Amino acid sequence: MKCPKDKVDMSPMTMLSTVIDICPLCNGCWLDKNELQRITRSRKNALEVQLQKKRKTENRCPRCRGVLHEGAHQSIEDLMLDECEKCGGIWLDRGELPRLLSSPQ
Numbered sequence: 001m002k003c004p005k006d007k008v009d010m011s012p013m014t015m016l017s018t019v020i021d022i023c024p025l026c027n028g029c030w031l032d033k034n035e036l037q038r039i040t041r042s043r044k045n046a047l048e049v050q051l052q053k054k055r056k057t058e059n060r061c062p063r064c065r066g067v068l069h070e071g072a073h074q075s076i077e078d079l080m081l082d083e084c085e086k087c088g089g090i091w092l093d094r095g096e097l098p099r100l101l102s103s104p105q
């Protein structure tokens with residue numbers, strides 16, 4: 001699977017016993033919909049991402065080639081994430097995963 005921004009092969013990394021894909025160049029990571037659920041399964045409230053004010057980007061989903069849409073996280077306004085409309089996967093730039101995981105909902 002290739003980074004949607006740099007188009008280089010991403011490397012697998014294990015996080016909370018789930019294998020996710022990290023780009024060696026930009027340190028962004030790709031989470032499939034089920035991977036996000038697995039990473040957050042121990043939380044009291046399952047983590048749901050509902051992006052606000054979505055807009056189309058030039059980037060394509062590394063999983064299904066669907067168009068990625070960028071939007072703001074529903075409770076952290078300055079956290080901008082890219083989501084595939086087709087498969088529900090999410091692209092996180094470097095440093096965005098810890099912020100997402102620390103969100104209350």
Ligand SMILES: [Zn+2]
Binds near residue numbers: 005006025027
């Ligand atoms: Zn990259």
Ligand SMILES: [Zn+2]
Binds near residue numbers: 089
């Ligand atoms: Zn997709």
